[in-house]
């Protein structure tokens with residue numbers, strides 16, 4: 073029976089969720105943040121799950137209207153500050169991935185603060201993908217290794233990435249079946265789950281169902297069973 077250690081989620085559908093009820097798109101992001109909290113708590117209480125990687129802001133999301141981008145930055149800042157006690161209570165370590173140098177100095181400070189204050193936590197690792205793009209991550213890794221005297225090995229490249237752990241389960245909510253530049257290297261052998269539900273409607277019950285389904289999958293990794 074498979075046990076999922078690393079779950080990664082493309083949290084999509086916030087805007088549509090809000091618009092369907094005549095609300096502004098940003099209301100969907102606000103509700104989506106509550107689901108982040110619920111799913112993180114659920115995973116922190118599941119002994120088998122070691123890592124939860126959540127796609128929060130992509131390298132392509134800068135293309136959105138300025139006001140939506142600003143709202144997302146403020147929401148992230150508030151989320152991290154407000155949730156620090158829950159991280160500590162649930163023994164969750166916060167580990168950002170992505171190139172956060174593009175963010176404002178004050179948001180970078182909040183990110184660093186929560187990272188440092190939760191560094192000792194040894195339960196779940198909650199990794200938020202912030203200004204993350206898999207192609208950008210791979211390029212930064214290759215550039216960091218380019219002066220190596222030896223040929224670059226898969227292990228060297230893997231260790232130069234922001235996220236160094238293979239993904240077991242990759243979920244995308246919101247009805248689309250694409251990866252949108254998320255964990256292309258790490259998801260090489262992930263089981264993919266594309267869910268129609270929009271992110272604000274996703275619940276720990278839905279995640280529980282997926283984890284159960286995953287336990288029954290035959291993973292061959294290119295070999296035979």
Ligand code: IPE
Pocket residue numbers: 083084085086087088089128129130133144246
């Ligand atoms: C995902 O929801 C959240 C982010 C990308 C920040 P969307 O904002 O993409 O919602 P839809 O896909 O437009 O409904």
Ligand code: IPE
Pocket residue numbers: 082083084085127128129130133248250252
């Ligand atoms: C992916 O969703 C990024 C995040 C969930 C943060 P998008 O809504 O940005 O993806 P596309 O544009 O539909 O591919």
Ligand code: MG
Pocket residue numbers: 084085086246
């Ligand atoms: Mg979307």
